[in-house]
Amino acid sequence: MLGDPRRAQEVFQATLREATLLCANGETPSDPFWFFRDARWRCLETSEHGLRAEDVELQKHDLPPSAPAQIERLDVNQLATWISAAPEPQRTALALFYLDEFNHREILSLAELRIGELSRLLADGRRQLQAWLDATLPQEEAK
């Protein structure tokens, strides 16, 4: 969400502190996804203050069967930077989806999206990431 481990850790600790305070006051959140919702809003708030990627129309490429080989060559920090640079709510959708811990209904609830929006955001995200992979790690190189 942030592409910056230090700021991510600060968000985590702030969320944890908030949860501890609520529990101490006997106001334990009943929402099982409270932690993720709170962390998400803190991430959005934090990213408002930092440098923001310019909103540009990204290229989109179809997914080829060789895409996994390209992704394998990708550095995890590059991927984190790419996802954190995506505009909201695409960034939230991609981050929650590739965390691989939620089903689609949970993502819809957490990201406050409708199924059509989530579907479009993910489909566009994949094709944009593929275009970026093709530019960064061309397929000939990947082979």
Place this chain on the structure above:
Amino acid sequence: MKSVRLSRRQRLLASCAPIREELINDRSMRAAVFCARASDEFANQQSFDRAVATLVRSVPVPPEIGEWFSSENLVPRSKWKWKMAQNPAVLAVAIALAVIAGVFVLQFLEHRHDFPGAEAARKLLMVAASTRSVLLDPVRTDAGALGDLFFMKHQLEHYDVAPEFADFRTLGCRVFDDEERHRVAQIWVIEKGMQFFLFPAERNAKTGAALEFSGWRYVEQEGWTGVVQERNGVCFMAALHGREKDLAPYVSKTKE
């Protein structure tokens, strides 16, 4: 390149298909994935997603954060189960199953002490409840003496009153056919307004042999209680308006 025809809704769902199969816990999503699985486009999407998720999993988690989640699931699942239980369809099925289970338990409890001929005995308890003394031929003798009468007059062999009840004085008796045209002997005695019934034991449908059982067995129906014994293919039942404890003293010495 293989492609499949999907509805708009299925296309939307397939695009959001979870990477791990365990997260597909929704019927519409399962159906969409099942249909989309045949297409190359979906196969590419899945391998793309898996590769990205694998890379995401390799993100190093700082040890001070990692230890918070070392023994916890990242996402609690209990809420979803509760949500499922709140689904009207799931509730309806659960209630229906509970009712069916309740009926089975009730049936089991009612019939757990059943024995061959219990059903016939229950029907005769209903006869006992509706019988008036005027329906019987007046006979004043010991109940044990009526076995000879039934044999001589009605050709009913082994229609003998059990020895435990043989000394009771009778008010009247009769012989009649029940619904299944079995010959039934009914005796009314002075003791506590008790009635005795003698009727054929239940028989094996294939061999025709009488289904035997040992000792005294209790049966209840609409406030009446009977205690039944089988001997020589004939059942003897002593019945009274009351409960098992009212009959127990009469058979306590011989009950198994």
